[in-house]
Structure formats: structure tokens, C-alpha cells
Amino acid sequence: MKLFATLLLLSATTFAHAQDAQNQQAIDEAKQAATEWLALVDAGQYKASWEQAAEPLRKAIAVAQWEQAGRAVRMPVGALQERTLASSTYTTTLPGAPQGQYVVLQYTTRFADRANAVETVTPMREADGKWRVSGYFLK
Template identity: 45%
Template sequence: MKTILTFVAAAFLYSATPSFGADQQTEIIKQAQTAAVAWMALTDAGKYGESWERAGTFFKTGISKNTWETGIRSLRAPLGGVKTRELKSTEYATTLPGAPDGEYVVIRYETQFENKKSAVETITPMREKDGSWKVSGYFIR
């Protein structure tokens, strides 16, 4: 799990933005957000095994299913359920430290849990080889 958390934390430090039209970037971000929202719904529902299965290749090679389930359960259980989640930022990147070059969208939410008034969740979908977007990292701060 440290690999995934380290990767996402590193996403804050550096990103490269390619040059293409604003409309194209908006569409890319929308696709990545759709994937992130679906993945977060599984995580919010406590379906941790299913969230691992629906995560991207980079995520699954960085952490085993069992380790993910144990780690995310111990991280999320004390926080309680999600009360509110507000989108704070999205950032398209092609290079992130500790990760292979590719297409990423770093998405940050301001989240209020039942037992934690303010947290920042970072979800990072990556475009897979088949063109789909899947979560490659998740971090709560």
C-alpha cells in the first residue's frame, strides 16, 4: 500500500501538461472523473475487494488484493461514512514521479467523514492500454 500512497503523494510534486486543445483536455478529465467516481462508490460502500479488481494495472501491480483490503479497511473504518465530498481540483499529467509515463488525472476532493471534519482525498486515474480510465492511486490526507 505504501507504493500506491507514495505514488499519489508524489503526484503533488510534479506533473507535465501536454499541449492540446482545452476541449480535448476537458473531455479527458471528464472521462477520468467518471472512472474515479465509480471507483469511489465501491470504496465508500466497503466493497474493497471489488475496488481493487476495478483498479488499474499500475495499482494492482503495486499492492496485492489482500493487502489493499486490509489497509483500506483500517484507514477508512475510523473515519466513518462520507458526509460530503466536494471537488477541489483536477490536473492532467503525463509524467509523475515514481510512475511510468502515461496519461493521468490527479483529482482532489475536500471530504468530510462522520468522524473527521476535513480531509483531502486524492484519486489518480490513469489511461490504460485499452483506452479506458482506471484508478492508479488513492490517498487521504
């Protein structure tokens, strides 16, 4: 009985470590996708950022509206000065979003005209296995 309990505990621990490793790999891949996507937004290339975004984002907003919204949100804060990752969370559910694989990334960001901002970027793994940004919020 002790042997069975020990094997069960060992199996659960091994599974948890494997799951953590998979989640960390997903987070790393999502961070890379977010970094590349944010570079487009930082450069004012809103059309390109829309083209590189996940399908749900592209279906939710037309490219012209995305460009207009990008300028309206980013121009008042000025140029990027510094961005630091504050948190990253892997999840399979988000409110109002379909079931899937998501990573919610929060950055503390300093812009030229706004010293204390929080950016939330949410990449998702799409059907082709690639991570693409499905949401962006600036506070």
C-alpha cells in the same frame, strides 16, 4: 510578413484550444471513473475496488493487503458525509510512475468522524483506452 505572423498565431491558438478540449474530455472521463471507483470504496467493497483499479495499482499491492489497508484507512474516519471536487489536473508525468495519461483529482471530503479530509484520486488511461484509478490517498 504580418500575414504569416497572424496565421502562425491563429494556428497556435487553435492548437491550444484543441488541446484544452482534449484535456477537458480526459478530465471528465477520469472523474467519471473516479466517481464509480470511490462508490466501491465508500461501500467498503475493497476487493471490488482493487479489481476495478489500474494495472499498476494491482501489481503494486495484493488484493488481501489492499482490503486490509482500505479498512485501516477508511474505518477510523467513518461514513462519507460529503465530497466536493477541489481540483483536477491532467498530466502525462507523475513522480515514480511510467509515462502516460493521468488526471490528479483532489476532493475536500467530510466523513462522519473526520470533518476536514483531503482525498487524492489519480485515474490513468490504460492501454485499452479506459480510465482506471491508479492511486488513492487520504489525508
